[in-house]
Amino acid sequence: MRSGELLRRAVRRHRGRMVAGVLFMSLHQASEAAVPVAIGIFVDRAVSSGDIQPLLWCVLMMVVLFAVLSNAWKIGARQVVRAIEYETHLLRLEIAQRVLDPRGQRTGLRAGELLSIATSDAEKAAVVMRAVAIGFATSTALIVSSVSLLVVDVPLGLGVLIGVPLLVLGIQALSPLLTRRTSSQQEAVAQTTALATDLVGGLRTLRGIGAQHNAAERYRRSSQATLRATLRAASTNGLQDGVTTALSGLLLAAVAGVAGWFALNGRITIGELITVVGLAQFVAEPVGGLGWASQIYAMAKASAARLAGVLSAEPLVVSGTRTALDPTKPLLELNGVSYKTLSATDLTLKTGESVGVLCYDPRDADALLAVVTGRAPDLTGTVRIGGTAIDELDIDVVRGTVLLEQHDTDLFEGTLRSNLLVDSPSLDRVMTAAGAADLIDELDRPLADQGQALSGGQRQRLGLARALLAEPPVLVLHDPGTAVDAVTEELLAEGLADVRAGLTTLVLTSSPALLGKMDRVVVVADGVIVAEGLHAELAAADAAYQEAVLR
Structure with a gap:
């Protein structure tokens, strides 16, 4: 135009x-x-x-x-x-x-x-x-x-x-x-x-x-x-x-x-x-x-x-038209994916599995987030959701299946409750799981733009609660506990494991509390997956891993 x-x-x-x-x-x-x-x-x-x-x-x-x-x-x-x-x-x-x-x-x-x-x-x-x-x-x-x-x-x-x-x-x-x-x-x-x-x-x-x-x-x-x-x-x-x-x-x-x-x-x-x-x-x-x-x-x-x-600007990502997912296939699958700093990455998330990813280089984490959420237009390799290539799926299906919650949460004017978008019977349970139990009695409190009256930790926990309430088939979290103390982070890790039981979760973090609750942990160094296993096993056997996560 x-x-x-x-x-x-x-x-x-x-x-x-x-x-x-x-x-x-x-x-x-x-x-x-x-x-x-x-x-x-x-x-x-x-x-x-x-x-x-x-x-x-x-x-x-x-x-x-x-x-x-x-x-x-x-x-x-x-x-x-x-x-x-x-x-x-x-x-x-x-x-x-x-x-x-x-x-x-x-x-x-x-x-x-x-x-x-x-x-x-x-x-x-x-x-x-x-x-x-x-x-x-x-x-x-x-x-x-x-x-x-x-x-x-x-x-x-x-x-x-x-x-x-x-x-x-x-x-x-x-x-x-x-x-x-x-x-x-x-x-x-x-x-x-x-x-x-x-x-x-x-x-x-x-x-x-x-x-x-x-x-x-x-x-x-x-x-x-x-x-x-x-x-x-x-x-x-x-x-x-x-x-x-x-x-x-x-x-x-x-x-x-x-x-x-x-x-x-x-x-x-x-x-x-x-x-x-x-x-x-x-x-x-x-x-x-x-x-x-x-x-x-x-x-x-x-x-x-x-x-x-x-x-008239061209979209970054071309949307497909397919809407059907195969329930027998992994919810998220990366085969030989190379994008920016990532190189020939293979990663599979099965239904109900929680996977932690530790990236030594933050650029690898950013690239992986772009790949799994369909925002990597020039990647090589294949990304599949429910057995279907992501570029063949309708963008609404991708968004409805994979939800990304960044650690820097966007909040809007209104109330805490209106920012949560969903007022479900499990609201109190989810707020507690997100480490935001202290905000339950303040849900109708007026909120300024970007939640300026809230602390960084409160904004982050409110964003996590919003993501958990959406109950996406695949929830992708990026450092969900960077603005909270160690005690709250431990409660958050336990609550996340409880609320997301039976659902697929991918967490990019270096937090030992969160990684310890994952079914498995994948380690990425220089754009390549170099190790995979349980948190305890990796912490005991890998010095670089210990240095990155043990605090």
Whole structure:
């Protein structure tokens, strides 16, 4: 999808409101153009004749004209604004859906940049409908004005008909520059937003290592770059406004001068002179409106390009279509898998088996997590779930079968209970098993974003409880006890073994308490499985293993 296609789609899917909005706004502009015509008729037919009856008719005509004018604008603008708001909402939903797609996306954008696109760019792209409505309405005003001028005097009308298109073309010459500078500005804003998001998320860490001043300096430089990009875009906007005002003023002066000369020579009446001067003055408004519509379109196109980049990004993982699993096959099986630091890895998890994995290198753990959860697009070898290759399975089946709970838990605003997602009869038992018994009486406690009022251990245990409540066929845990003390970690290990009895569990950890509860432990060194057995056996026979787990 390209920017133009996205903008055209925005107009198409709100065509009902857009048609109504364009018609009423065009009626408003036609009525505006009719005002100087009506005043000219007023002067020639009522004022100059001194007859009361034409005067009353002219007054009535003006009342009706202004009633139509004001109501047409109100109705038309309301329809266009509704279309803009609905489209903004739909675009934000699309971006959110794309970002949350379990297949991932190859945009390479950070969370803050995606947030900026979902908020600012979605809103700016949707205003293309305002540009369309203004473009049609102002074109209507120019057509009515030109026809009226042709009726009064053909040379005057032709002058406007030739001058206005030349004027519009001159204004449009600045649009590509405005689009480029607006795009650069929005990209700079997104990068600064991303940096701010990263800094806020890692503020505690920055303070802990004393790097907050360096981070602030980095943000200052990014903010200044954004300011410079914004000023460049604003200067181009100002240049276009100035050119539009100057050229429309020159056009007005030329038309008014010629019309005055014609009136002195008796070629046109006083009423027609008023009409011509009024129309020439009015023409500056729709011409300015076309310039403004051009600016809006340039801004919308720049934002639409960023939106289209996210919406059309290739997924990281290609989803299959198969949904059936073979219950007689192992739930999870890796055959000769190589990915990043992993090399020719074979690993099988049978139904009901709990397996611990100790990786001496954290990069091996990250690679293995990506493989077993279907987020490794360029691996070699085969990963099977229930006997079916993972790339042949529908992504929803993969997610419903294998659940990964990282040690850094994401929590959301609401309550502890709402973050658990499931309110089952076994809630107390699962909370106790996750070492979160101290939170059972606080489930309805309000929770700020990311659970800032909770300790790291509480957040981690709450995330583990949420994963256990989901009861996935295969639960993958990554260091579930890094933020708890040794006593709590022992309780957590016992609770995990109890709750997951009969279910398949894969735990990547170096915790002796957790590894001691596993049916078997697999040791990975330099991307290769180098040992396998019970925790006690490995701890007794392998010095490297002892050094890694015994604390």
